[in-house]
Amino acid sequence: xxxxxxxxxxxxxxxxxxxxxxxxxxxxxxxxxxxxxxxxxxxxxxxxxxxxxxxxxxxxxxxxxxxxxxxxxxxxxxxxxxxxxxxxxxxxxxxxxxxxxxxxxxxxxxxxxxxxxxxxxxxxxxxxxxxxxxxxxxxxxxxxxxxxxxxxxxxxxxxxxxxxxxxxxxxxxxxxxxxxxxxxxxxxxxxxxxxxxxxxxxxxxxxxxxxxxxxxxxxxxxxxxxxxxxxxxxxxxxxxxxxxxxxxxxxxxxxxxxxxxxxxxxxxxxxxxxxxxxxxxxxxxxxxxxxxxxxxxxxxxxxxxxxxxxxxxxxxxxxxxxxxxxxxxxxxxxxxxxxxxxxxxxxxxxxxxxxxxxxxxxxxxxxxxxxxxxxxxxxxxxxxxxxxxxxxxxxxxxxxxxxxxxxxxxxxxxxxxxxxxxxxxxxxxxxxxxxxxxxxxxxxxxxxxxxxxxxxxxxxxxxxxxxxxxxxxxxxxxxxxxxxxxxxxxxxxxxxxxxxxxxxxxxxxxxxxxxxxxxxxxxxxxxxxxxxxxxxxxxxxxxxxxxxxxxxxxxxxxxxxxxxxxxxxxxxxxxxxxxxxxxxxxxxxxxxxxxxxxxxxxxxxxxxxxxxxxxxxxxxxxxxxxxxxxxxxxxxxxxxxxx
Numbered sequence: 001x002x003x004x005x006x007x008x009x010x011x012x013x014x015x016x017x018x019x020x021x022x023x024x025x026x027x028x029x030x031x032x033x034x035x036x037x038x039x040x041x042x043x044x045x046x047x048x049x050x051x052x053x054x055x056x057x058x059x060x061x062x063x064x065x066x067x068x069x070x071x072x073x074x075x076x077x078x079x080x081x082x083x084x085x086x087x088x089x090x091x092x093x094x095x096x097x098x099x100x101x102x103x104x105x106x107x108x109x110x111x112x113x114x115x116x117x118x119x120x121x122x123x124x125x126x127x128x129x130x131x132x133x134x135x136x137x138x139x140x141x142x143x144x145x146x147x148x149x150x151x152x153x154x155x156x157x158x159x160x161x162x163x164x165x166x167x168x169x170x171x172x173x174x175x176x177x178x179x180x181x182x183x184x185x186x187x188x189x190x191x192x193x194x195x196x197x198x199x200x201x202x203x204x205x206x207x208x209x210x211x212x213x214x215x216x217x218x219x220x221x222x223x224x225x226x227x228x229x230x231x232x233x234x235x236x237x238x239x240x241x242x243x244x245x246x247x248x249x250x251x252x253x254x255x256x257x258x259x260x261x262x263x264x265x266x267x268x269x270x271x272x273x274x275x276x277x278x279x280x281x282x283x284x285x286x287x288x289x290x291x292x293x294x295x296x297x298x299x300x301x302x303x304x305x306x307x308x309x310x311x312x313x314x315x316x317x318x319x320x321x322x323x324x325x326x327x328x329x330x331x332x333x334x335x336x337x338x339x340x341x342x343x344x345x346x347x348x349x350x351x352x353x354x355x356x357x358x359x360x361x362x363x364x365x366x367x368x369x370x371x372x373x374x375x376x377x378x379x380x381x382x383x384x385x386x387x388x389x390x391x392x393x394x395x396x397x398x399x400x401x402x403x404x405x406x407x408x409x410x411x412x413x414x415x416x417x418x419x420x421x422x423x424x425x426x427x428x429x430x431x432x433x434x435x436x437x438x439x440x441x442x443x444x445x446x447x448x449x450x451x452x453x454x455x456x457x458x459x460x461x462x463x464x465x466x467x468x469x470x471x472x473x474x475x476x477x478x479x480x481x482x483x484x485x486x487x488x489x490x491x492x493x494x495x496x497x498x499x500x501x502x503x504x505x506x507x508x509x510x511x512x513x514x515x516x517x518x519x520x521x522x523x524x525x526x527x528x529x530x531x532x533x534x535x536x537x538x539x540x541x542x543x544x545x546x547x548x549x550x551x552x553x554x555x556x557x558x559x560x561x562x563x564x565x566x567x568x569x570x571x572x573x574x575x576x577x578x579x580x581x582x583x584x585x586x587x588x589x590x591x592x593x594x595x596x597x598x599x600x601x602x603x604x605x606x607x608x609x610x611x612x613x614x615x616x617x618x619x620x621x622x623x624x625x626x627x628x629x630x631x632x633x634x635x636x637x638x639x640x641x642x643x
Contacts, residue, residue, distance in 0.1 A: 006639045009632060016641040023633050025128075026626050030618035033126045033577035035191025036060065037407065040572050041532030042224065042555040043195070045203025045253070049558055049570065049588035051212055055086040056600060057189040058572040058583045064189065068122055069115070079598030081115060088182035090595055092175050109174045110165055116181040117147050123188040124148075126577070135187045135217075137180030143168070144181070187217050194406070196532040196554060197224025197413025197476075199396075201247050203558075204287065207260045210392040213399070221400040224413040224532065225469055225476035228447065232465035233383055234393045235450040236457040238376050239318065239466050241383060242311035249304035252284040252292060261389045263382045265303065267375045272302035274371075279305055281354035281488050305356045310376055312485060316366030318463050324428050325467055332485045333365035345486075345495065352489045384454055397451055402444045402475060407575070407620045408526050414533045415478040415503040416440070416516050422506055424519070427473040430460070436519050440475050443468055478503065478533065504534060513550035528552055528580070528609070530573065544571055544582060549609055552582065573608070577615045580608035 013019045038058060043050045056062065062082040069078055084091045099105040124132040129145075136144050143164060150161050168174055193216055200206045213219050223231070226247075232240030245268070248254050257263045282304040286292050292300075312333055319327045329346075336343045338360065341352050359369050368376070383389060403412040416436060417425040424435035434442050446464035456462060468474045470482045479498040486495040506512045507529070514524035532555040536544045544553045558570035574581045594600070617623045 003639065006632075006636050009636050010640055013633070013636060016637070019633055019637055019641065023630060023637070026630050026633070029128060030616065030623055030626055032128070032617050034407070034615045034617055034620050035126070036189065036574060036576040037192050037194060038190040038572065038574060039194045039196060039411075039530055039554055040558075040570075041196035041413070042198045042535070042570070043203070043206075043209055043558050044198055044201055044226070045206040045209065045256075046558045047203070047205035047208040047212070048591065049585075050209055052086065052588055052591065052594065053570075053572055053585065054193075054212065054216075055186055056082070057186065058574055058585075059600065060189045060574065061085050061185065062600060064122055065119060068118055073115075076598070081112075081119075082600075083594055083598050084112070084116075084178070085119070085182045085185050087591060087595060088179040090591070092178060094595060106169050109169045109178075112178060113147075113165055113168070113174065113181075116178060116185070117144070119185055120144070120181055120188065121148050123185055127188065132188070135184045137176075137184065140173075140177050140180050143177070144184075191218065193219040194404070194411055194530075195219065195221045196411055196530060197222050198226045198532060198555075199224070200230050201226040201244070202251050202253075204253055204256070204290070207256065207388070207392065210395065214391075214395050219399060220404060220406070221396060222404055222411050222413050222532075223396070223400045223402055223447075223476070225474075227396060227400070228465060228468045228476055231393055231396060231447065231451060232462070232469070233380075234389060234454070235447075235462060235465060236380065236384070236454040237450070237462045237466050238380055238457065239311060239314040240469065241380055242307050242314055242376065243469065245307045245379070246304065246311055249282075249300050249307060250284060252286045252290060252300060254300060254303065261383070261386045263379065263386060265379075267378050268303055268306060269299060271371055271375050272299075272306035275358040276302040276305040276356055278302075279354050279356055282308070282356070306359075306372075306375075308484075308488065309356065309359055310368065310372050313366045313368050313372070314376070315466075318466060322460075322463055322467075325463075325471055327471070327481075330481060331366075333360065336362075336365070338362040343490070350490045350492055350495065353491055354489060380457075393451070397448070402440050402447075403520075405520060405522060408523060409528045409530055409575075410517060410520050410522055411530045412440075412475065413531070414474070414476045415501050415507075415531075416519075417473045417475060417478070417501055418503045418506055418512075420502050422502075422509075422512055422515070425473055425501075429464075436516075439473065443475065472501075476533075500534075507531070507551045508546050510547040510550050513547040517550070524550070530554065536571065545608055552580075552608060554582070577611065579610035582608050 013022060036057075040050065040053065062078070065078055065082050065085075069081070080091070080095065084095070095108075096105065099108060124135070133141060133145065146164065147161065150157065168177055193213075195213065199209050199213075199221070213221070221227070229240050229243055233244050245254075245257060248257050254265060258265050278298050278301055282301045284292070284297060284300045284304065286297065316331055316333060319325060319331055332343065332345070335345060336352065336357075338357060341355055342349050343352055344350075359372060361367050403410060417439065419425050424439075426433050426435045427439055429442060443464065446461040447468065450456070450459075450461040450465050453459075453461070468476045470477055472480045478501045480501075481498060483496050483498055490496075513529055516529060517524040517527045528549065529551050531551065531553045534553065535555050536542050536553050545551075546553065552573060554571040554573050570585045572583045572585065574583065617626070
């Protein structure tokens with residue numbers, strides 16, 4: 001052991017008593033039950049549904065309330081108490097209005113505070129007092145602790161506790177206390193949150209999801225393909241930037257670009273107005289709850305065409321300078337007969353519909369007009385100088401990774417690229433061959449390099465981020481080719497199909513999953529692979545629990561765009577000391593409906609795995625860190641205090 005390091009450690013623990021106390025504390029913590037992990041995936045900007053799932057802990061809040069009060073209070077009171085925990089400010093206003101006089105209201109306050117204290121006590125039962133204290137609102141921490149640890153063994157302090165609650169009410173602090181208790185309960189019910197990819201695109205409020213995650217007490221993120229696209233745009237990839245604007249136009253979400261992140265779209269609109277007309281293939285998918293005028297729809301349609309053509313042009317140079325990407329067949333602008341308005345793909349010729357090639361030079365189809373170059377340059381400057389976007393992207397990088405090994409499980413948004421023979425697919429990068437875990441590690445290396453050096457806009461790292469979005473060996477894309485062009489311009493739907501990586505049917509096989517877990521140095525007997533990315537079509541009978549429980553797919557359709565196909569509104573996963581439960585969610589209508597009716601958006605919970613013995617902190621990632629601390633403290637004892 002390095003004696004200089006131990007000397008530094010001794011500055012913090014400067015007496016034998018302090019070292020002994022910390023050793024005792026850590027040893028005790030290792031024997032506590034593990035905290036509850038909460039897994040969500042493919043949020044796609046659906047903030048309202050996400051924040052409800054976050055507040056109710058995928059049903060854990062109401063479960064705990066029911067454990068305490070079932071048979072003691074009425075079902076309506078259980079629902080009201082649960083809703084009060086989810087939305088304390090709004091629910092308090094509604095409930096307070098039900099009382100005719102102050103005496104009745106004060107009696108209700110007293111009952112609610114007592115019930116909330118019981119919920120806090122039950123929710124914190126497997127945590128240390130120190131951890132509980134950190135979860136309590138600062139201004140009421142002392143009072144709550146006094147109320148939490150009161151005993152009924154004698155009447156000596158009965159008036160003390162009674163007076164404390166009375167004073168809270170008479171001083172007008174009851175609402176603040178109840179609100180603080182509600183948010184503390186939310187925090188205690190879930191110890192750690194995993195977001196298994198795709199925060200961005202399609203839905204209207206990814207920025208609010210990012211703000212919620214930044215303020216969450218404990219979270220990690222596994223990047224999805226849409227997240228990588230936004231990271232790439234901020235890191236200097238113009239083609240990634242064109243993609244995010246195109247997707248926002250397609251889903252009528254350009255206000256995220258312009259209003260939320262402050263990116264000026266006026267130069268793009270001017271270009272679009274000059275060269276493009278209304279076009280049915282590029283009309284936006286308008287939200288039912290969004291008031292978009294006909295004029296605005298036409299403007300979005302024109303912007304959609306302008307940025308799509310810029311995107312297709314920007315793809316070509318990357319494909320040409322990166323032959324190892326194996327994407328030459330995607331040089332579609334060069335395969336078009338512009339006189340006949342048709343394209344030949346794989347030896348077959350197709351007519352082009354809804355063409356919008358006004359800015360194309362048939363002799364050099366991938367050449368940007370000077371105006372287009374100026375527009376994309378201005379957009380890139382704006383996006384890299386957006387303070388809010390910078391904060392969100394830095395958080396994504398700080399808390400994110402392509403995959404995560406956590407408490408024996410492998411969390412990954414997309415796939416481990418496999419061939420039909422169940423072998424890890426290989427990709428040659430800079431003369432070296434990578435596959436499996438090594439391939440994912442090198443992908444992450446390039447993504448982080450691109451983010452660290454945003455001024456290098458045409459280097460391999462920046463190109464590799466775009467490859468993660470669309471490449472055949474990308475762990476985030478997981479398909480052989482992206483048929484965006486065909487979907488816009490060719491009516492034959494056979495050309496629209498995107499062949500999935502064999503991983504997506506091989507993951508039904510338990511042995512395949514076990515081999516992947518081994519490749520990541522995880523125990524295949526105890527571990528699971530937790531996936532997002534591909535919506536589970538429960539409406540067609542698809543099971544999200546695959547490979548005899550080794551594979552769990554939790555993308556069930558948070559995105560409203562998918563819910564007609566999935567039949568539900570998303571899966572979430574809970575993993576506590578007793579085992580794993582998968583939760584299916586029904587469509588979330590509104591917060592107002594929850595407030596008025598006390599309804600939740602949950603359906604049947606399914607047991608994935610049950611622990612034979614209750615899992616302890618010592619068996620977790622946190623436990624590994626605590627064991628390392630213990631080893632250092634024991635070394636310090638031997639070095640300083642036992643010689």
